[in-house]
Amino acid sequence: MSEKQTYTVPAGQELRVEVAMDSKTTLTLESGEAEVFGAELAPARTYNLTGLHKIAVFSFRGATVSLTPEPAVVYVAEETTGMTYLNLHVALEQQRAKAATIPSLTGPRILVAGGGDAGKTTLCRTLLNYAVRAGKVPLYVDLDPAEGSVTVPGTLTATAIPEIIGPEEGFAALTAGSDAPTRPIVYHYGTSQIHDNADLYAMILEKLAKVVNARVSQDPQVKEAGIVVDTAGAGDAKGIDTVAKAVEAFEIETVLVLGNERLYSTLVSRFKSSTKAIHIVKLPKAGGAVDRDEAFRRASQREKIRSYFYGFNTAELAPCHVQINWARAQVYRLSEASIAPDSALPIGGERQVTGPRVVRVESPDILLHTLLAIVPDEGQKDHPKLDDQGKPIVLDEMDAIAALGSPVIGFACVHEVDLKGKWFTALAPMDNIPSVRMVSSVFRWVEE
Ligand SMILES: Nc1ncnc2c1ncn2[C@@H]1O[C@H](COP(=O)(O)OP(=O)(O)OP(=O)(O)O)[C@@H](O)[C@H]1O
Ligand SMILES: [Mg+2]
Incomplete structure (x- = not known):
């Protein structure tokens, strides 16, 4: 079908959209208010979605949106993470308010962990967007070399986020090109799996943590807004150990564990006698998070490399x-x-x-x-x-x-x-x- 399809998104619910590989659809907010992973949709603007987009259009107060043509998968979900993520943001803002007035305090240092395809990157993105909407400039640390969110795959990165991470382009529009809004700090790892070269991974994780910790103490905006650390799926004992090392290296205070009991309980017992209080919070795996197969991951990695050289829109960079x-x-x-x-x-x-x-x-x-x-x-x-x-x-x-x-x-x-x-x-x-x-x-x- 190539006609426009209109959907009602009731308050507190979300429209989940998956575009099939090699096809496209456009998304428009027809009425009300809605957002995609914390980024508000502008009324009447057309958002182009491709086969690499699997998104949720969430509405706090109710909205009507249209899709042209109807994508491969589209449905309204009643059970969403919207209110939980907003409440998390409110708690983080309270920490930021304290950090703004008390010189010895820093803003929240959060790490998001869980199994593969649990919704970790989406939670990071939502919290970063809420922080930006509250006028903050948080630092996003991506420790997942498969993702390569901000530059290319095979990297570990830290990026100050000064602008909204948009529904279409994700992080790419913030970092590609010499006049991009922000410049990431990038370490090269070279493969997508954290265990492929464990010694190198451990070495650059420590180096990146030093740079990030220095930035938190020297950059007043980041000191107030804090850091959000994204991790690779921790499916086994080595993965859990890597998460624990990252918690220590980045001086994390709050670990958000998405739907992984083993990871949660291992971290609780590992840090229970730690001198610094580390809050380990268990959250359910995001209902909308979609399992992505190898073909999707490879296509997504290729697109990251393309947009690094050419920009998010074709031929934007030369x-x-x-x-x-x-x-x-x-x-x-x-x-x-x-x-x-x-x-x-x-x-x-x-x-x-x-x-x-x-x-x-x-x-x-x-x-x-x-x-x-x-x-x-x-x-x-x-x-x-x-x-x-x-x-x-x-x-x-x-x-x-x-x-x-x-x-x-x-x-x-x-x-x-x-x-x-x-x-x-x-x-x-x-x-x-x-x-x-x-x-x-x-x-x-x-x-x-
Ligand atoms: N509520 C939702 N509705 C629809 N799609 C969603 C929703 N939440 C996440 N997704 C999609 O599900 C996929 C997996 O989510 P995400 O990338 O956040 O998981 P992850 O835990 O970071 O995965 P990985 O372990 O590969 O890093 C992504 O394509 C994301 O856009
Ligand atoms: Mg991820």
């Missing part, structure tokens, strides 16, 4: 193709040993703890279409250092690991490789790449 001389480049990859999944180990085999490992990429041909993180090249200003025969000196592995411990400057995606291995061309947001030291990720992206 990335450049930059040719890089291989002799000058310093490209590293995470070594096979460190990214092998547990399932690749022999039966009964134990993963050896070796620390993060990277190796130099010897030839550019394996990099075609690979997403590369550009990392700082400090201390190597007159690069490349050449040996007696005029060949560049290969940097020490430790040097590359140290580079992984620095925030990323930007990303590039390999577009073309010279068969003789002399150069490669990469799509990059800027034409003068400030560093030729790069670390590859497992993500590949081909321009269509």
